[in-house]
Amino acid sequence: MTINLLDAKAPKGARIYAIGDIHGCLSELEQLLDLIKKDLKKEPIEKYHLVFLGDYFDRGPDSAGVINRLIKLQKKHANVVCLKGNHEDKFVEFLNAPEKLAPGFFTYGGIETAASFGVKNKLLKQPVANAKKIKNQILERLNEKQIEFLLGLKHSNSIGDYFFCHAGIRPHVKLKDQTTHDLMWIRDEFLSHKGLFKKIIVHGHTPQAEPEVMENRINVDTKCYDDGILTCVVLEKKTHRFLQTGG
Numbered sequence: 001m002t003i004n005l006l007d008a009k010a011p012k013g014a015r016i017y018a019i020g021d022i023h024g025c026l027s028e029l030e031q032l033l034d035l036i037k038k039d040l041k042k043e044p045i046e047k048y049h050l051v052f053l054g055d056y057f058d059r060g061p062d063s064a065g066v067i068n069r070l071i072k073l074q075k076k077h078a079n080v081v082c083l084k085g086n087h088e089d090k091f092v093e094f095l096n097a098p099e100k101l102a103p104g105f106f107t108y109g110g111i112e113t114a115a116s117f118g119v120k121n122k123l124l125k126q127p128v129a130n131a132k133k134i135k136n137q138i139l140e141r142l143n144e145k146q147i148e149f150l151l152g153l154k155h156s157n158s159i160g161d162y163f164f165c166h167a168g169i170r171p172h173v174k175l176k177d178q179t180t181h182d183l184m185w186i187r188d189e190f191l192s193h194k195g196l197f198k199k200i201i202v203h204g205h206t207p208q209a210e211p212e213v214m215e216n217r218i219n220v221d222t223k224c225y226d227d228g229i230l231t232c233v234v235l236e237k238k239t240h241r242f243l244q245t246g247g
Contacts (some may be wrong), residue, residue, distance in 0.1 A: 001197060002196035002197060003196060003197070003198065003215075004162055004196055005007045005200050005214070005216070006238070007238070008160070009161055009237055009238040010101050010160040010235045010236050010237060011047075011159065012047070013120070014046070014049065014160070014236070015044060015048040015049070015080060015234065015235070016047065016049045016051060016159055016160070016162065016234070016236070017036050017039075017048065017050050017232050017233075017234055018051040018052075018053060018162075018164060018202050018218075018220060018233050019050070019051070019222035019226045019231075020053055020204040020219075020222060020230065020231045020232070021054070021055035021085065021204040021224060022055065022060070022066050022230060023055055023056070023059040023060045023087070023109065023224055024051070024058060024059055024060025024061055024065075024225065025055060025061070025062075025063050025112065025224045025225055026060070026061075026062040026065040026066050026069060026113055028224050028229075029030075029066055029069060030069070031230070031231045031245040032244075032245050033073075033245075033246070034245045036050070036232065036243065039234070039243060041088060045236075046234065048079060049080075049081065049136030049159055050080045050081070051083070051157055051159070051164045051202075052070060052080070052081070052082045052083060053164060053165070053166055053202070053204040053221075054084050054085025054086075054087075054204065055085035055086065055087045055166065055204060055205070055221075056085070056087070057068065057087045057088055057091050057092075057217050058071040059108070059109035059192050059225035060112065060224070060225045061112060061115075062110065064113075064116040064117050064141075065116065067146055069149075070082055070149065071145050071146070071149050074077060074149075081157045082149070082152075082153055082154070083153060083154050083155065083156065083165060083185060084153035084180075085166040085167075085184045086167065086184045086185050086205065087108070087109070088162070089184050090105055090110075090151065091105070091113065091150075092110075093105075094135065095138065096134050098129050098131040103229065104232065106128060108185050109225075110127070111124050111212065114127070114134050114137075114138060117138045117141045119134050120137065120140050123137070123159075137222060150178045155180045155183045156175075156183055158175070160198065162199055162200050162235060163197070163199040163200070163201050163203075164181060164203070165183040165184075165201065165202075165203055166184050166203060166205050167182070167183060167184055167185050167187065167190070167203060167206075168182070168183075168186045168201055168203050168217070169182060169183065169190060169197065169204035170182045170189060170190065171193040171195065171197075174198075175198055175199065183207075185205075187205065187206055190217075191206060193216070194215075195215050196215060197217075200216065200218065201218075202217070202218045203219055203220075203221075204219065204220055205219075205221055207217060207223040208222060209223070209227075210222065211231050211233065211242055213240070218240065220232065220233050220242075226237065228246065229245055230244065231243070231244050232244070241244065
């Protein structure tokens with residue numbers, strides 16, 4: 001049995017805040033958390049969930065600061081779920097095989113990520129040639145809590161009639177049988193699919209100027225690293241609304 005967005009609902013008495021791609025934008029993350037805090041104060045509710053949809057690294061100025069903030073948030077609240085995006089996937093792969101992954105990693109924001117971990121600027125002037133040294137400097141600065149955070153990232157989460165993942169799902173494959181690669185990386189096959197799914201898919205990964213609201217999915221990646229707009233979809237009962245930082 002499939003479901004349309006108009007019929008989807010959150011669990012009774014619960015509210016869900018699902019946050020899109022942060023990409024190293026710590027300032028915008030703080031702003032959005034403040035908006036969520038104000039929203040909860042304005043409309044109190046006993047049970048709420050915070051779901052971060054992945055891509056905490058790259059492009060923005062403070063990837064290390066973002067994961068440190070999320071670590072603190074998880075420690076303070078038991079209702080925080082952090083999912084794994086393709087940029088976290090590539091970050092871990094780079095640490096395992098720096099010379100092989102360097103060209104792609106440094107093309108899509110890896111320089112900013114390395115700098116946020118304190119890698120020396122002289123190495124970042126020729127990042128591909130210095131890939132091993134950069135990896136070693138990152139590993140020297142990664143603390144136990146950060147490593148634990150990266151290893152503990154989930155690939156998906158399900159609450160009520162909503163299924164949360166970073167990129168999307170492969171159509172015609174059961175939710176429980178989705179591959180971790182598709183959950184982090186899929187794009188065209190998922191985005192072009194017009195049919196309904198078993199649950200409404202809430203995702204990021206594919207940047208848009210505005211949140212995308214379709215019958216079968218909601219996309220909250222609004223290019224925060226480029227326009228300063230970090231988006232959160234708020235799901236409660238059978239409604240959805242958005243909180244956003246200013247551009």
